[in-house]
Amino acid sequence: MEIVKRPATMKLPGAWFTGDAWADVIYRGEGDSRARANMVRFAPGARTAWHSHGLGQALYIVEGIALIQSRGGQIVEAHPGEVVWTPAGEEHWHGAAPDQFMAHLALWETDDVDWLDHVTDAEYSGPRLLARDLA
Template identity: 70%
Template sequence: MQLITQPPTSKAPAEMFTGDAWWDVIYRGEEPSRARANMVRFSPGARTTWHSHGLGQSLHIVEGVALIQARGGKLIEAHPGDIVYTPTGEEHRHGATPDHFMIHLALWEGDDTTWLEHVSDAEYGAARSTTRR
């Protein structure tokens, strides 16, 4: 068994995020592990750029309301306890609503994330559906 020393919280880079977001690296497996886990905290209105993951990604919403969208798909609201899976190579984005903070646990494998363009204000403000019934 090993107690792993965690790196300090880092501000998410402006090339990958609009607005203020911070992450804590929870786990970064060393070969042969490819497992990755980050706790990401978004300020109101903050969001990722469009991006995709070489082996997919799962998001577990911890606090607040997340706005998540696959490119060309519906913009959905996800709530605490919801888990959203994005398959390999699917371009998507996620972030906070304009009026609340949001925290999610991001789980993925490997380092092959492709970061694309920023989400436009029109895309961000699109009509949304909810995971709540």
């Protein structure tokens, strides 16, 4: 057994995020392990840029209201306890609703992330579907 020392909370870069977001690395596998887990906290209205993951990503919503959209799809509104999966290579963004903070646990494998363009205010403000209605 090993007790893993966690690095300090990091402010996430403006090149990949609109608004203020911070991450705490929960686990970063070494050697043969590709596992990654970060607790990410978003200020109201903050969001990622469009991006995709080489092996997909799961988001477990911890608090607040998360907004998640796949390129060409509708915005999904997810609440605490809900899990949203984006498969490998699927372009998407995720962030907080405009009126409250949001935190999610992000789970993925490898550092193979393709960062793309920022989400426009028009894209961010589109109509929403509730995640529970899609399950």
